[in-house]
Amino acid sequence: MNGAESLVQTLTDQGVDICFANPGTSEMHFLKALENPRMRSVLCLFEGVCTGAADGYYRMKETPASTLLHLGPGLANGLANIHNAKRASSGMVNIVGEHSAAHLKYDPPLTSDIEGLARPLSHWVRRVESPRAVAWDVATAVSKASEHVGQIATLILPGDTSWQEAGEQVAPPSTVAAAAKIPDVARIEHIAQVLRSGEPALMVLAGHSTRGRALELAGKIKAATGCRIATQFFSARIERGAGRVTLERIPYAVGQAVEYLNSFKHIITVETTEPIAFFSYPDKPSLLKSPGTGVHALVEMGEDSAAGLDMLVQALGATNTAGVLQQRSDATPPTGALGPASIAQALAAALPENCILVDESLTTGRETMGLTVGAAPHDLINNMGGSIGYGTPVATGAALACPDRRVFCMVGDGSAMYTIQSLWTQAREGLNITTIIFANNSYAILKAEYANMGAGAPGARALAMIDIDRPRIDWLAMAKSMGVPAVAVDTAEAFHKAMADSVHEPGPCLIEVRL
Amino acid sequence: MNGAESLVQTLTDQGVDICFANPGTSEMHFLKALENPRMRSVLCLFEGVCTGAADGYYRMKETPASTLLHLGPGLANGLANIHNAKRASSGMVNIVGEHSAAHLKYDPPLTSDIEGLARPLSHWVRRVESPRAVAWDVATAVSKASEHVGQIATLILPGDTSWQEAGEQVAPPSTVAAAAKIPDVARIEHIAQVLRSGEPALMVLAGHSTRGRALELAGKIKAATGCRIATQFFSARIERGAGRVTLERIPYAVGQAVEYLNSFKHIITVETTEPIAFFSYPDKPSLLKSPGTGVHALVEMGEDSAAGLDMLVQALGATNTAGVLQQRSDATPPTGALGPASIAQALAAALPENCILVDESLTTGRETMGLTVGAAPHDLINNMGGSIGYGTPVATGAALACPDRRVFCMVGDGSAMYTIQSLWTQAREGLNITTIIFANNSYAILKAEYANMGAGAPGARALAMIDIDRPRIDWLAMAKSMGVPAVAVDTAEAFHKAMADSVHEPGPCLIEVRL
Incomplete structure (x- = not known):
């Protein structure tokens, strides 16, 4: 088994069974290894499609996909959508082909500082130093990408580590992703107190909290306390529509957002920060809340939203409170002009x-x-x-x-x-x-x-x-x-x-x- | 005059009068400044088109164009063609919009480490710190981009430095690009001796030497000494065709290139290195010359090819030798199958x-x-x-x-x-x-x-x-x-x-x- 075969086998062993690929010469052994029937390879004609597709895959599946990119410029073409994925907390494993070590010193045309290009938008970057290290490095990459808050893991694969015999592969580290932390009880108590005060409060949900059980729990908290629940203008993924708890949306335009937030005395955040403007403008604020509004973090990034919201529901005694569910809107097809x-x-x-x-x-x-x-x-x-x-x-x-x-x-x-x-x-x-x-x-x-x-x-x-x-x-x-x-x-x-x-x-x- | 207006005025004052643009919100004042009729703005629907177009512009005009890119991801989308331009020694001035300093600390969604993304593929990176610094910084960027070996100059322009009053602009440094160095006389003498020996020699031309007077001089040297003259497989720009001195082309495939180079005892380089393989392969060499072949640099990168070749022509006493010019080939249109x-x-x-x-x-x-x-x-x-x-x-x-x-x-x-x-x-x-x-x-x-x-x-x-x-x-x-x-x-x-x-x-x- 050569390094490339070990790579594909390790990916699939660790549950990464799709690869969005835009290959070049230095990845031919990887291509050959993709004959492994457990891996689904999807060809993209531009690398930004590869990385964006990996983001979309993660958003729905909550497990990372892999990408195959051709040296520094191939990675560069994928960076903008890596940026978007990173901001969405989508995990992905990027495999970046590279010249073999012996060839690099001649500075051939496609040479660039791949680590330098990868680092600003990756959480984790590693260069495979030997074919024997492939399985370990790939398993580590998958483990990083699979953390509770998905991470961008970028693995640089020199040609020689791909085509040389991998030998006996060192047992990879466990890829059980670190479990999400449970929020602090004192914090929950404090927020329960805020909500019991009856002062106008907005809970802003993001990350894992905009769907499933966490969303239901947020609905109970709203019903029990009269607080309002919303998302930032942009969310990685929301479950919405008829029969679900509906989240308001903080407006995009600074003036509208400031007005919207003006009526709240408290903002409670779940896996997000207090609302900020998307861009800076000459005469508009960056922070959108009113000066007197307090901000309270209920669930920090990396913590377990459902657990935190559950604790809050219990603290509020709202376990049996029913959230209000969205009505189905009139489904009559419209006619006339588009607006x-x-x-x-x-x-x-x-x-x-x-x-x-x-x-x-x-x-x-x-x-x-x-x-x-x-x-x-x-x-x-x-x-x-x-x-x-x-x-x-x-x-x-x-x-x-x-x-x-x-x-x-x-x-x-x-x-x-x-x-x-x-x-x-x-x-x-x-x-x-x-x-x-x-x-x-x-x-x-x-x-x-x-x-x-x-x-x-x-x-x-x-x-x-x-x-x-x-x-x-x-x-x-x-x-x-x-x-x-x-x-x-x-x-x-x-x-x-x-x-x-x-x-x-x-x-x-x-x-x-x-x- | 605000910072953006100073920027466009300085660019045009320094001779940069075209901007390949893909703007976003943070560049709206720049867009307004582009009303300056001395600047030609060309809209591109993807940033890789902007940077590639700047490369093409430089190749023909030998003066830099500017690009307008939207924050880190906009730069990222342009990086692959910046890489190509850098390797072609094409100068360009990239203006990358950025959040204003006061907004950056909130880490809004489009924030990234722009310097980190720019450095691996730029020769020069600077963040404008104040609207008063715009003219100085822009003039410096143009000066860098305009050096004899064109440079990638990347200037990061925070929103506030764009929209704030620029005040009195400090006189920019002279933008007279450093003149190319003249090759060392001893080196010329050495190479003249090599050529006089009659041993088979190949002169490999690149950079500025594949056109104009330098190319004519190479033709004289070939005619006078019997050496052969060629380019690497890829050249930034060659003047070729009927009536010109023809340059051979070192093959791309490793086997063919090795065979081609096998017959030469000497390789003489002009603004390039000895021939190397484009990629590394398991059982093929990176260096393409035969082990016994000597490599002699006639003109290094940054030196003046025409001057160096002229000195060599004089050393060889070939001033009045005529180079062989390419014949016009049969211009009869072909018929039949495409091959x-x-x-x-x-x-x-x-x-x-x-x-x-x-x-x-x-x-x-x-x-x-x-x-x-x-x-x-x-x-x-x-x-x-x-x-x-x-x-x-x-x-x-x-x-x-x-x-x-x-x-x-x-x-x-x-x-x-x-x-x-x-x-x-x-x-x-x-x-x-x-x-x-x-x-x-x-x-x-x-x-x-x-x-x-x-x-x-x-x-x-x-x-x-x-x-x-x-x-x-x-x-x-x-x-x-x-x-x-x-x-x-x-x-x-x-x-x-x-x-x-x-x-x-x-x-x-x-x-x-x-x-």
Whole structure:
């Protein structure tokens, strides 16, 4: 067994059985090792698709995927979506091919400081020093990636460690990820006291707390105390829709967020920080709460949300309190012009039960998403790192993690273009993804941000850097080029029909929503 | 004047009058400052297009362009083509937007270690500390980028330094780039002696020496001494074609290169190192020369090639020797099936005088390019860093640098997909670029490399990571999606006609060569 074979075997032994790959010459032995039938290899035509797909896979499966990247530049192409994954606490194992040690000293063209490139966005970086170390290093990488708060583990694999005989492999360390810590009892007592005071309080949920049992417990706390419960504007994954406890959403715009938070005397955080502005603006605050508002951490990152919320429910004596569950909204398909409300109504009517909604729709989604809360129960995924181009790759990974669930990927036209190569992988793998392109032919969000920055109305030259309407992107042709069936719609009924149709047709499709 | 306005004014004062931009919220004041009519702003839909275009611009213009990138992830998306530019000694000034200092401490989602990401692939990195420092810092960045061996200068621009009043700007340092050093006389004498010995010698030219006066001088040395003159397999830019001194090309494949170099007793290097293998392979050497071959540096990086070659010509008494100039090859358009020879013949017949040829055709080009040496005189540009996806962005920048010259961009289908967003910028700017896609529906180079690695013939699963034929990319639809007219060809005569037609039609077009 050579190093590459040991690598793939160790990955699969440790439960990592999917690899999003964009290989090059230095990874040919890895490619050969991928003949191992326990590993599913998914080819991506750009590395940002690999890393974004690994993020999406983790979001739904809560176990890491692996990526195969070609030296420093291959890693570099994947970094933006590694950034997004890191901010979403998604674990992943990146395998970065590298020249063999003997070759590196000649500084061949593809040489770069891979550790230097990896470190700013990885929690853990290691270079395999010998084929005998492969199993140990890979198992350690998987263990890191699998921690309660998922970690970015990047393993650099020189060619010689890949092709040389691995020999007897040292027993890898246990990969049982460290269990989440239980929050401190005194803290729970303090927050129970805050909530019993009756002063207006907002509990902000993130991480693992926006779904499953933790979400139910939050619903009980709300019902028992009258506090409100919300998420930050962006969440890694929320279970929402009819029959679930509904979380409010702190607005994105600084002015609206400040106003929203103004009425609370207390903010209680669960796996997150107090609300902060996404960007800095000349005359706007970074901290969004009112000066007199107290911030109390109930569950810190790395702690067990469900345990903390359970302790709080018990402290409040709310074990038998029932949370209020979301009503199903009117599911009548809308007709007429497309606008935020009719788009939301169409979505709420068309989304099938248990679907996955990946949202990178920026301007359009900002006005729309809140109105879809009464749709059939679904998972909602947001961009946590703010680097554009996360949507279509994350949808790709989510669909591979959950082959029985349809994924709806809502994405602005500008955002879709960063990593549009995802469509090809979706077609190749026959993934059940409905990509919805909101085609406003503009980086529309920047028009608002230009004003928010106090820069006034953009002049002709600035506008030319914001509008992407010359030429207009032909989305039907784009989808066709990569083998994805597509339709364009310009009414609410056509939009609804296209989405409903897509549910019944296996494989990917694309809907261009002409705004 | 605020910091952003000072920045744009300083850039243009220092001669940097083009900006390849992909802006975000933190760069809105920069966008406003781009209203300055002396700056040409070119919008790109992905950052790898921005940095690749800056590389292409420098290759033809020999002065740096600027890029506008959005925080760490925006820089990250541009890094692979920064790597390629760095290896090509192309100077560029990257402006990376950043949160304002007061906001950074809250670790908002888009925060990352920008210096950490920039350093591995930049020669110079600086964070603007105050709006008053903008002019000084920008002028320093331009000066660094403009050195004789172009440098990657990366300037991080926090929001507050952009929007705050810049006040009186400190006079920037002189931006006169350090002049190239003159090679040492003793070294010249030594090499003259080597050449006079009559022992077989190969002079390997790179950097500034593959064009203009330096190339003519190399022709004289060859004629006077019988040495041979060549380039590495990849060159940043070569002037070649009919009427010019022709340089041989050291083969890419290790076995062929070793055999090629075997007959030389001396290798004389000009702005390059002795030939090394691009990749490491289990049973192949990294150094390609024969053990007994001596290596002599005539001109080191950073030194003046033309001066060094001139000194050598004088030392050899060859001032009046005439170099042999390339004959024009038969310009009869070929007919029949497409293959390496007919593709080369079609290219040689169709390329107009003074065109620019950007080559990222890998497999197809490797067999073809040598046969085009008798085409009309043209510039040839190669990928120096080996990170795939350099071709279409570099072509974009080259066309903006030389609006009167047509650019032919030869690119493999796999390579084209990394940065395919270039087509949109080409359409938007009406650039005279003929993109030639060699569509073999495969990362064909990897099939050979799989065998070179001693991995044998790929199995089904490995092949599935190499072939990109499921689905086949529809290149006509891809071009249409971004507003570029396209045609597909499957005969030599149709290929020739499509290229010839493209010369007469302003703006971009795409030719899919079906292999």
